[in-house]
Amino acid sequence: MALEDAGDEVDRAMGGAAKGLAYENPFAGVTSFLRRPLSKDLAGVDLAVSGIPFDQAVTHRPGARFGPRAVRAASAAMAGDVPYGWGYSPLDAFAVADAGDMAFDYASVAEVPGRIEAHVAGLIKTSSAILLGGDHSVTLPSLRAHAAKHGPLALCQFDAHPDTWSDDHAARVDHGTIIYKAVKEGLIDPKRSVQIGTRVEVEDEVDVGINRWDARAVHGRGPEAVAEAARAALGDGPVYVTFDIDGLDPAYAPGTGTPVWGGMTTAQTAVMLRGLAGIDMIGGDVVEVSPPFDHAEITALAGAHIAYDLIALWGWTRRR
Numbered sequence: 001m002a003l004e005d006a007g008d009e010v011d012r013a014m015g016g017a018a019k020g021l022a023y024e025n026p027f028a029g030v031t032s033f034l035r036r037p038l039s040k041d042l043a044g045v046d047l048a049v050s051g052i053p054f055d056q057a058v059t060h061r062p063g064a065r066f067g068p069r070a071v072r073a074a075s076a077a078m079a080g081d082v083p084y085g086w087g088y089s090p091l092d093a094f095a096v097a098d099a100g101d102m103a104f105d106y107a108s109v110a111e112v113p114g115r116i117e118a119h120v121a122g123l124i125k126t127s128s129a130i131l132l133g134g135d136h137s138v139t140l141p142s143l144r145a146h147a148a149k150h151g152p153l154a155l156c157q158f159d160a161h162p163d164t165w166s167d168d169h170a171a172r173v174d175h176g177t178i179i180y181k182a183v184k185e186g187l188i189d190p191k192r193s194v195q196i197g198t199r200v201e202v203e204d205e206v207d208v209g210i211n212r213w214d215a216r217a218v219h220g221r222g223p224e225a226v227a228e229a230a231r232a233a234l235g236d237g238p239v240y241v242t243f244d245i246d247g248l249d250p251a252y253a254p255g256t257g258t259p260v261w262g263g264m265t266t267a268q269t270a271v272m273l274r275g276l277a278g279i280d281m282i283g284g285d286v287v288e289v290s291p292p293f294d295h296a297e298i299t300a301l302a303g304a305h306i307a308y309d310l311i312a313l314w315g316w317t318r319r320r
Contacts, residue, residue: 018095022079032098035079046094051101057137061257063290068132070291075304090315117141133287136175147187150238154192158247160260183208197247223268227275241284255294
């Protein structure tokens, strides 16, 4: 299949092959992430992409429930491309499927974290998984599922916010307390975890001992140096990568619930993700894309590129 064959390829998501680039017209056809086959049957699948369209844990602007759909649509434009700078094609090397969105009752908010944990546990029983949020609260139950399989994880978090506000109420579902709870529950090892791009100061934030390079460090030291330091801290153990789209400056990601100025550029982000190559990434997510506040698909496109690079990062140590 080559680019000129686009006239004969359509709706690859409907039972198409799980490997290989897709060349159908990006403006037509059934939408799936990177035109991967839509399937709940993950037999023979190396990595599954799944949406968690939940945004009822936000503190400011809602809308991330529409994030998975928008990121999928934006990804159609890159389904025929190899991710830049990686030197290999993860879609040729691995069987990747779009497992669709998780079903849940939007009115039963307290039940959602448990459903996410069970959903992710099912995905990673035989495959690896990358989630499309949804707000950042989806990461905590995903970490629970991954830690149950792999043991305590190193966390690599790109975010404007540290998400370490104190919260000792088990029933609360809040996107700003997930890292505090993850450390408290022993899901992640703070000494091997990193936060990149932070740039807010909150009086009641709890210092949980995670290595941190704020946005000014990225601008001052440069993305290559920050990636090198982060990779050293993450070590050789299993790593979960979570990317809150508000880690990017609002100029590059206006469509998000809690934008903060002074953030990372998309160019810096691409360099850092490539610079992490070699870590043992076992899963990850891209969250907080909020299409109602986006324009020209700027944020959705950034989210799609990041998710594609996460697939490349996941596959780097698994290439055949």
